[in-house]
Amino acid sequence: xxxxxxxxxxxxxxxxxxxxxxxxxxxxxxxxxxxxxxxxxxxxxxxxxxxxxxxxxxxxxxxxxxxxxxxxxxxxxxxxxxxxxxxxxxxxxxxxxxxxxxxxxxxxxxxxxxxxxxxxxxxxxxxxxxxxxxxxxxxxxxxxxxxxxxxxxxxxxxxxxxxxxxxxxxxxxxxxxxxxxxxxxxxxxxxxxxxx
Amino acid sequence: xxxxxxxxxxxxxxxxxxxxxxxxxxxxxxxxxxxxxxxxxxxxxxxxxxxxxxxxxxxxxxxxxxxxxxxxxxxxxxxxxxxxxxxxxxxxxxxxxxxxxxxxxxxxxxxxxxxxxxxxxxxxxxxxxxxxxxxxxxxxxxxxxxxxxxxxxxxxxxxxxxxxxxxxxxxxxxxxxxxx
Numbered sequence: 400x401x402x403x404x405x406x407x408x409x410x411x412x413x414x415x416x417x418x419x420x421x422x423x424x425x426x427x428x429x430x431x432x433x434x435x436x437x438x439x440x441x442x443x444x445x446x447x448x449x450x451x452x453x454x455x456x457x458x459x460x461x462x463x464x465x466x467x468x469x470x471x472x473x474x475x476x477x478x479x480x481x482x483x484x485x486x487x488x489x490x491x492x493x494x495x496x497x498x499x500x501x502x503x504x505x506x507x508x509x510x511x512x513x514x515x516x517x518x519x520x521x522x523x524x525x526x527x528x529x530x531x532x533x534x535x536x537x538x539x540x541x542x543x544x545x546x547x548x549x550x551x552x553x554x555x556x557x558x559x560x561x562x563x564x565x566x567x568x569x570x571x572x573x574x575x576x577x578x579x580x581x582x583x584x585x586x587x588x589x590x591x592x593x594x595x
Numbered sequence: 596x597x598x599x600x601x602x603x604x605x606x607x608x609x610x611x612x613x614x615x616x617x618x619x620x621x622x623x624x625x626x627x628x629x630x631x632x633x634x635x636x637x638x639x640x641x642x643x644x645x646x647x648x649x650x651x652x653x654x655x656x657x658x659x660x661x662x663x664x665x666x667x668x669x670x671x672x673x674x675x676x677x678x679x680x681x682x683x684x685x686x687x688x689x690x691x692x693x694x695x696x697x698x699x700x701x702x703x704x705x706x707x708x709x710x711x712x713x714x715x716x717x718x719x720x721x722x723x724x725x726x727x728x729x730x731x732x733x734x735x736x737x738x739x740x741x742x743x744x745x746x747x748x749x750x751x752x753x754x755x756x757x758x759x760x761x762x763x764x765x766x767x768x769x770x771x772x773x774x775x
Contacts, residue, residue: 432712461605465602465606469605469609472613476613480620483624487623487627552713569749573711573714
């Protein structure tokens with residue numbers, strides 16, 4: 400495996416949401432607007448990058464019996480760092496994401512990549528994996544949020560994109576809308592994949 | 596036995612290092628966060644009652660509120676501001692409220708809420724907050740309860756929470772001032 404291959408596999412081929420089906424809890428919760436999706440995506444990417452680097456650095460000195468608690472400590476620390484730094488310097492984003500940041504701890508993409516990739520590969524490859532997976536996650540969030548925000552609020556990134564006569568389909572930004580959108584998008588991707 | 600002690604020790608080392616880093620970062624960010632919150636509160640108060648100086652007061656029940664006095668004449672009380680809070684549909688809804696001397700609402704601002712997006716979260720929209728202007732105690736109820744606050748569609752609980760929390764807080768401030 401080369402660096403670029405590790406980097407790009409997260410976008411489509413091993414997309415964490417649509418193909419690996421990881422991290423659905425934050426996905427369903429934050430995709431009510433594109434801004435939230437972007438914020439959550441980048442915050443998770445940052446945590447994933449840091450945790451992958453540390454996990455691959457300490458893989459030699461972590462006994463396999465306690466590796467999961469060690470990974471959780473690493474991940475939880477970075478999440479807390481993101482929470483504190485964002486609260487101090489990016490208050491606007493923190494206000495809308497505040498509720499979801501602690502959720503990154505239990506985002507299985509991060510623990511999943513630590514366990515499946517970073518603990519078996521060197522630092523460089525782990526960086527590529529984290530960036531690819533993180534951006535793939537962000538991309539997927541934006542795609543889902545785009546559908547939900549346009550249908551449910553008539554806006555995209557906060558700008559009105561539908562005619563004023565359009566009455567927003569409120570259900571799209573409520574919980575059922577998350578499941579329905581995710582289901583349709585997944586079906587679409589599977590359809591494209593099978594045709595190949 | 597020795598092996599397990601060793602495992603425990605390794606885990607301990609990881610935790611100590613992690614908490615050390617977090618404690619250090621907390622000392623850096625906590626003052627910034629506190630300063631920003633305080634600044635936001637000052638700005639919101641100034642927007643609710645312009646050209647006033649605010650003095651903090653603590654009621655006998657433990658709640659704090661601010662007395663607004665005119666900048667030009669410090670004996671003239673312009674009104675009061677306080678934070679009204681009550682549990683909404685999902686978590687506490689906090690509203691900063693400004694009232695005049697007769698406890699007529701000058702303006703409100705929802706400063707903290709985690710209500711349903713698209714329904715209750717619409718309480719932060721100006722069109723909802725504007726309608727509180729000029730209301731006094733008897734009207735501070737949602738229309739369904741016989742008041743003058745028009746509820747958000749699909750979010751009566753949120754609307755009722757805000758209206759009731761403001762009414763409660765006004766009563767608390769009145770009680771405190773009446774006791775003088």
